[in-house]
Amino acid sequence: MATIVSDRTDGLFPTIVVDEQGISLGLVYSSLESVVESFRTRKGVYFSRSRKGLWYKGATSGFCHNNVRGCFGASTGLAHLNQTLLSRKISSPAGSYTQRLFQDSNLVKSKIMEEAEELCQATSPEEIAWETADLVYFALVRCVANGVSLRDVEQQLENRSRKITRRPGHAKPRWDFSAKENAAPAPAAPAPAPAAPTPAPGSEKSGRIAMKAYKMKALSVEEQKKLLLRPIIQSNDIMARVKPIVDSVRERGDAALLELTAKFDGVKLESTVINAPFTPESMILDELTKKAIDQAYHNIEKFHAAQVQDKALVVETMPGVVCTRFARPIERVGLYVPGGTAVLPSTTLMLGIPAKVAGCSEIVVATPPRKDGTIVPEVMYVAHKIGASKVLMAGGAQAVAAMAYGTETCTKVDKICGPGNQYVTAAKMLTQIDSSSLVSIDMPAGPSELLVIADMTSVPAYVASDLLSQAEHGTDSQVVLIAVGLTPEHLAAIEDQVHEQASRLPRVDIVRESIPKSYIIEVEDMAEAMRFSNEYAPEHLILHLEQAESYVSQVMNAGSVFVGHWSPESCGDYASGTNHTLPTYGYARMYSGVNTDTFLKHITSQQLTREGLDAIGHTVMRLAEIEGLEAHRNAVAVRINDIRRQ
Structure with a gap:
């Protein structure tokens, strides 16, 4: 108030009062004392010129003297309807229709569905207007009944208007009448075969590939807690192995890198890095692969670019005190792209695109070389697209150390991001706590993991394929299936599909080790399923459920959620647009996956x-x-x- 000056002889401040929608209710007058009292009581307190004192306006009536809501006339349209419903919720006549609506949520749902159908069937302008009014009325009843204000709805519309998105325009399969009219009859699902006896885990190469199975109601609290644990990582032993590697690279630079690459990767190199610009010969791809990478690049870039906050946050915390927060890119970043058992251009996309969008001035990509001393062309092509300045031909702890401390040819970076095995994770954590490296990391990481929640609407083949898509990552991967009210036949069909599909995989030997470490847990309802899922905090969560989108609001802990039968985790891994570098091992309780903000730092300022x-x-x-x-x-x-x- 120290900066506010009144041009009135009585020193009062003309004050326009508005409601939460910004609609003007009236003109009143304020004094320093009334403003202080407003902040103290969190209510509208003004100055009464007639009474020469504080005035708690609207305490016993509407805002206006005429006992209406505003001095500029009664509310109209949606605002008036919303206000009426709010008052009816508090004091609707006993036995009235409105009271029944507030007390019976199923009645409201039924009316919304009924009016929506009638609106779709309406043809004339008068009918459409009439049915729209009915639908809006019942929709507002549902909002008021659940504490949702009209402003909350408007805010959602405003938020959407700020982003330019191109929606596909498809209806959900249940409501897609155009598709149903032209679709051929769906083939009947094969009858589930009876489950074969399950051999002990860790069996022979030709044995049945099966997950362990539990019933939630048969487990004690302690047994449930044990299921939340991941496969144990012997961190002390791994740290002891990693530290000499890290120390060697820090002290001897490129010479140590070349020795360690020959030792661990079996490749003798003459140089440790490839500098940009990269030669066309290193990026030769077939046209189909190139198009796939380009489309994935487009989607991932579009999603991560939408995360950028264009303007600084500016808040006047009190008159004359302005606080600001603005983002700046982390200048030099290192991106670790694993090699070994899989070629991963997708990880280069997931790490490199947000770094480029954030505006990082130098991007170093580290990845193990092939036996011929080259880097796979898919990774080189993506490195070129993201504007990487160097590709470090090294893997494991030695690559992390080179980026953390710098060598003669490898730039020292400020932050290291990317997944990897236990040795990569240990090196990231070791260098982060060393003050001489001055490097940060994206998050701790463990083996890949996935949790599926499935009900009777789930398709066994789809569920099994999703479980196996993560189980094939490595022998230490873990997948979990929460079966909600599944019949024995439905569950047996899923187990059969796991064995049949796994047996056909090229990486079946890996799956034979990871699947027996995984488990199915049967629960009776969704409340139990969501509770366990949130406690487990999975890297990937797939909802194979009827009306799956309605359960997303209950997800408290997860790296990324895949909603419905048509959202396989594989799409998030490659091309839908979200990032696949996610917190594992339960760290989804407190870490986010990699995003544009991962490569930004936020600076605050204040000016008085x-x-x-x-x-x-x-x-x-x-x-x-x-x-x-x-x-x-x-x-x-x-x-x-x-x-x-x-």
Whole structure:
């Protein structure tokens, strides 16, 4: 209030009062005392010119003297309807239709469905207007009944209008009448075969590939807690192996890198890095692969570019005190792209695109070389597209160390991102806690994991394929199936599909080790399923459920969610647009997956005017005095003294 000046002789401040939608309710007058009282009570308090004192306006009636909501006339349209429903919720006549609607949620749902159908059938402008009014009425009843304000709905519309998106325009399969009219009859699902006896885990190469099975109601609390644990990582042993590698690269640079690459990858290199611009020969791809990478690049870039906040956050916390937060890119970043058992251009996309979108000035891609001393062309092509300055031909802990400390040819980076095995993770964590490296990492990481929640609408073949898509990552991967009210026959069909599909996979030997470490847990309802899922905090969560989207709001802990029968996890791994570098091992409780913000840092600033410092000065001096920091107090006091003397 120190900066507000009134041009009235009585010193009062004309005040326009608006509701949450920004609709003007009336003109009143405020004083310094009334504003203070408003903040203290969190209610509208103004100054009464007739009574010469504070006025708690609207405490016993509407805002206006005429006992209506606003001085500029009664509310109209949706605002009036919303206000009426709010009052009816509090005091609707006993036995009235409105009271029944508030008390019976199923009645409201039925009416919404009924009116929506009638609106779709309406043809004339008058009918369409009439049915739309009916639908809006019942939709607002549902909002008011659940504490959703009209402003909440408007805010959702405003948020959507700020992003330019091109929706496909498809209806959900259940409501897609155009598709149903032209579709051929769906083939009948094969009858589930009876489940074969399950051999002990870790059986022979020709044995049945099966997950362990439990019933939630038969488990004690302690047994349930044990199921939340991941396969144990012997971190002390791994750290002991990794530290000499990291120390060697830090002390000897490129020479150590070349030795370690020959030792661990079996490749003798003459140089450790490939510098941009990369030669066309290193990026030769067939046209089909190139188009696939280009489309994935487009979708991932579009989603990550939408995450950028174009403007700084500016807040005047009190008159004359302006606080700001603005983003700046992390200048040099290192992206670790695993090699070994799989070629992963997708990881290069997932790490490189948000780094490019964020505006990082130098991007180093580290990935193990092939036996011929080259890097796979798919990774080289993506490195070129993201504007990488170097490709470090190294893997494992030695690659992490080279980026963390720098070598003669490898740039030292400020942050290292990317997945990897236990040795890569250990090296990332080791270099992060070493103050001499001054490097940060994206997140701790463990083996890949997935949790599926499936009900009776799930398709066994789809569920099994999703489980196996993660189980094939490595022998230490873990997948979990939460079966919600499945019949024995439906569950047996899923188990059969797991064995049959796994037996045909090229990486079946890996699956034979990971699947026996995984498990199925039967639960009776969705509340139990969501509770366990949130406690497990999976890297990937797939909802094979009827109306799956309605359960997304209950997800509290997960790296990424795949909603419905037509959303396989594979799409998120490659090309839908979301990022596949996600927290594992339960870290989804407190970490996000890689995103554009991963490659940004946020800086705050504050600017005080003379009047602002005068208003806040005593607060700062008192707090500094309490903490015994006299220099802090004095930095304010010398300025306050100058302000007060003038």
